[in-house]
Amino acid sequence: MHTAANDSPGVSRRRFASIGAGALAGGLAGCTGNAVDAGSAGDGSDDGNDGYTVVASFFTFYDFADSLAEGTDVSVENLVPTGLHGHGWEPDPSIQRRITDADALVHVGPDFQPWVDRAIDALAAESTETELINARAGVDLIDLADSLTEDEAVEGAKDPHFWLDPRRAKSAVANLADGLAAVDPDHEAAIRENAERLDAELDALDEEWQAVFDAAERDVAFLAAHNAFGYVSERYGAAIEPLVVNLAASNDVRPADMQRAQDTIAAHGIEHIGAAVFEPIRPARQLLEQTDVEAYYPVTPYAGTAESWVERGWGYFDIAREVNLPTFRILLGVDDPEDVTFVDYGRNFEP
Numbered sequence: 001m002h003t004a005a006n007d008s009p010g011v012s013r014r015r016f017a018s019i020g021a022g023a024l025a026g027g028l029a030g031c032t033g034n035a036v037d038a039g040s041a042g043d044g045s046d047d048g049n050d051g052y053t054v055v056a057s058f059f060t061f062y063d064f065a066d067s068l069a070e071g072t073d074v075s076v077e078n079l080v081p082t083g084l085h086g087h088g089w090e091p092d093p094s095i096q097r098r099i100t101d102a103d104a105l106v107h108v109g110p111d112f113q114p115w116v117d118r119a120i121d122a123l124a125a126e127s128t129e130t131e132l133i134n135a136r137a138g139v140d141l142i143d144l145a146d147s148l149t150e151d152e153a154v155e156g157a158k159d160p161h162f163w164l165d166p167r168r169a170k171s172a173v174a175n176l177a178d179g180l181a182a183v184d185p186d187h188e189a190a191i192r193e194n195a196e197r198l199d200a201e202l203d204a205l206d207e208e209w210q211a212v213f214d215a216a217e218r219d220v221a222f223l224a225a226h227n228a229f230g231y232v233s234e235r236y237g238a239a240i241e242p243l244v245v246n247l248a249a250s251n252d253v254r255p256a257d258m259q260r261a262q263d264t265i266a267a268h269g270i271e272h273i274g275a276a277v278f279e280p281i282r283p284a285r286q287l288l289e290q291t292d293v294e295a296y297y298p299v300t301p302y303a304g305t306a307e308s309w310v311e312r313g314w315g316y317f318d319i320a321r322e323v324n325l326p327t328f329r330i331l332l333g334v335d336d337p338e339d340v341t342f343v344d345y346g347r348n349f350e351p
Helices: 013-019 021-031 059-068 094-101 114-126 166-183 185-214 230-236 255-268 282-290 307-312 316-331
Strands: 052-056 074-078 104-107 131-134 220-224 239-242 272-276 295-299
Touching (some): 059 316, 166 230, 185 316, 220 316, 230 239, 272 282
Parallel strands (some): 220 272
């Protein structure tokens, strides 16, 4: 099954060299959300592409799959619109059509994204030929922390956010490589070679994370966000304290959570905290108002992408190095905030 004529084909980063630098920003925007937003439609032409279309339900694994597909006949598209969190998003019916028309769906396993579970059930009912590529298959998961609600649990009582650990992310790369090789067997050698490059970069990122925690001057990093960083804590022996337990926390923080935050911040002399880019910002602002915290800085579990990141062509590794690692260096006392420059989403998310 090939790309449906009524779908926007998208443009992946691997095609930029042939397109030219002048089309860089527009191509990326289409690939990571704008051209594949719910409700978007192609112009009815297939632009000569007789290859395969793979759609992804989550930014991280879209990005990995797109890198794996370099030099093949596979085009990878991100289903989640730019600026939205890939976990709590609820799409309109056009997304089901995109999935049905695709050659394969990359997903993060059962129970993580309810809309994906429903889409997979619909595929089974329709007896379509869309292949399923489970990025989470066989990954060793840690137990769900008390700071996460049960509705985020997968596989009984496990934490789903494994991709924040670069070593576990390598298992997802292997799963994706197997799935893409089944879709485009003529280019399996290229896919395997790309997987080796991704593994090497994940190893390098793992070393960069380890260096930050080895150099840490503080014992605790505090996040005004839900606890998506449990795998970072587990991998690097770090204490990362989250403020809220519910991803949908959009109102004032519960008094009990605020009291715990105030106690933790006071006990550790914390002046700088992290706040999640794609989550409600009110909790971080509450901490600025009610504690000795001086500023918050951006963190993200790679669950989505911002428009400015799309324009720059940032993927998982760029976001790690331009957003998460600089913030953790501040939170852990490795760097003085005055010495750290963010391209955007900087101190208190100011430009």
